[in-house]
Amino acid sequence: MFKIIVEKSPKSQIIMPRFLANFIPSKFFNLFSGSSSDNDNVHENVDGISIENIVNGIKNRKYDHIIFMCGAGISTCMFKIVFYLIQLIITAGIPDFRSPKTGLFHQLEKYNLPYPEAVFDVQFFSSNPKPFYHLAKNLLPDKFKATPCHYFMRLIHDKNQMLRLYTQNIDSLERIAGIPADKLVEAHGSFHTGHCINKECRKEYSFESMKKIVLDNDREDNVVYCEDCGSYVKPDIIFYGEVLPERFYRLYQRDFINCDLLIIMGTSLTVQPFASLVELVGPHIPRLMINKTRPSSGHFSRNNRDVFIKSETDSACLELAEKLGWRDELEKLINSDDSDNKT
Numbered sequence: 001m002f003k004i005i006v007e008k009s010p011k012s013q014i015i016m017p018r019f020l021a022n023f024i025p026s027k028f029f030n031l032f033s034g035s036s037s038d039n040d041n042v043h044e045n046v047d048g049i050s051i052e053n054i055v056n057g058i059k060n061r062k063y064d065h066i067i068f069m070c071g072a073g074i075s076t077c078m079f080k081i082v083f084y085l086i087q088l089i090i091t092a093g094i095p096d097f098r099s100p101k102t103g104l105f106h107q108l109e110k111y112n113l114p115y116p117e118a119v120f121d122v123q124f125f126s127s128n129p130k131p132f133y134h135l136a137k138n139l140l141p142d143k144f145k146a147t148p149c150h151y152f153m154r155l156i157h158d159k160n161q162m163l164r165l166y167t168q169n170i171d172s173l174e175r176i177a178g179i180p181a182d183k184l185v186e187a188h189g190s191f192h193t194g195h196c197i198n199k200e201c202r203k204e205y206s207f208e209s210m211k212k213i214v215l216d217n218d219r220e221d222n223v224v225y226c227e228d229c230g231s232y233v234k235p236d237i238i239f240y241g242e243v244l245p246e247r248f249y250r251l252y253q254r255d256f257i258n259c260d261l262l263i264i265m266g267t268s269l270t271v272q273p274f275a276s277l278v279e280l281v282g283p284h285i286p287r288l289m290i291n292k293t294r295p296s297s298g299h300f301s302r303n304n305r306d307v308f309i310k311s312e313t314d315s316a317c318l319e320l321a322e323k324l325g326w327r328d329e330l331e332k333l334i335n336s337d338d339s340d341n342k343t
């Protein structure tokens with residue numbers, strides 16, 4: 001069975017600085033006129049297919065089995081930090097783990113972790129969930145807000161043109177944007193629910209009930225205990241040592257052969273087996289990738305069915321909506337956002 005593996009990269013390529021960039025307001029640039037002051041921020045219009053072809057294909061309903069694949073780049077700040085810290089731990093190891101710059105992890109030293117990854121290791125969690133809940137308390141946002149990019153995907157769903165949305169993110173923002181659960185494959189699980197780790201019990205807990213405990217400042221620790229059996233409760237995010245959800249394996253084989261347009265957003269395709277999914281669509285199916293950096297692996301190339309847009313996903317989705325004549329509809333959805341109260 002597949003497990004989550006983050007491809008190792010040399011230290012010089014560690015992506016820690018990238019999340020810091022999220023705190024810097026991004027420049028607005030026009031993707032389609034190429035009028036950016038930053039020459040790097042242009043979309044690549046290859047011979048075989050262009051962004052205009054893709055836009056027309058969506059508009060004319062040539063594409064009505066669209067699959068989205070999403071990564072941390074579409075997520076909110078706090079979850080980007082979680083995601084990148086996880087990758088940092090794996091790629092950088094102990095020195096950065098103890099660096100003053102990552103003070104939060106420094107705090108975890110008091111738990112005497114046998115190795116940094118233990119925070120997210122299911123075996124370790126079963127014996128000591130305190131470090132994980134310590135992190136969760138510090139990193140979980142109190143409120144959740146879906147992004148324009150999430151609402152763009154919701155619009156594709158509302159037009160009955162979405163086959164499925166595969167996400168690596170654990171923040172449930174796709175659900176908050178109103179995309180129904182049957183359209184989602186949360187490949188790395190989500191915080192939406194949690195379960196008691198006692199195999200005899202497995203009582204389910206909502207995010208709301210876990211959050212109340214995790215964020216409670218009056219508790220000595222913020223571990224969630226099962227109210228029926230007293231065992232630990234673990235959010236349904238996929239830890240090291242766990243296989244991906246059964247739903248992922250059940251759906252990807254039949255979904256990707258039926259896909260007529262693949263849109264990849266906010267991921268550099270570094271985490272397997274998720275990254276390899278892009279290979280499963282038919283050889284002539286167009287693949288549009290929107291990301292701030294080029295894919296680091298060979299899963300996406302400049303052949304005549306691939307289009308790469310180097311951009312923040314939100315601004316690219318707003319531009320796409322403009323091109324599609326959906327800008328008003330998209331803004332209406334964004335403005336109707338009451339997601340703060342939904343989770």
Ligand SMILES: [Zn+2]
Pocket residue numbers: 196197198201202203226227228229230231
């Ligand atoms: Zn229980």
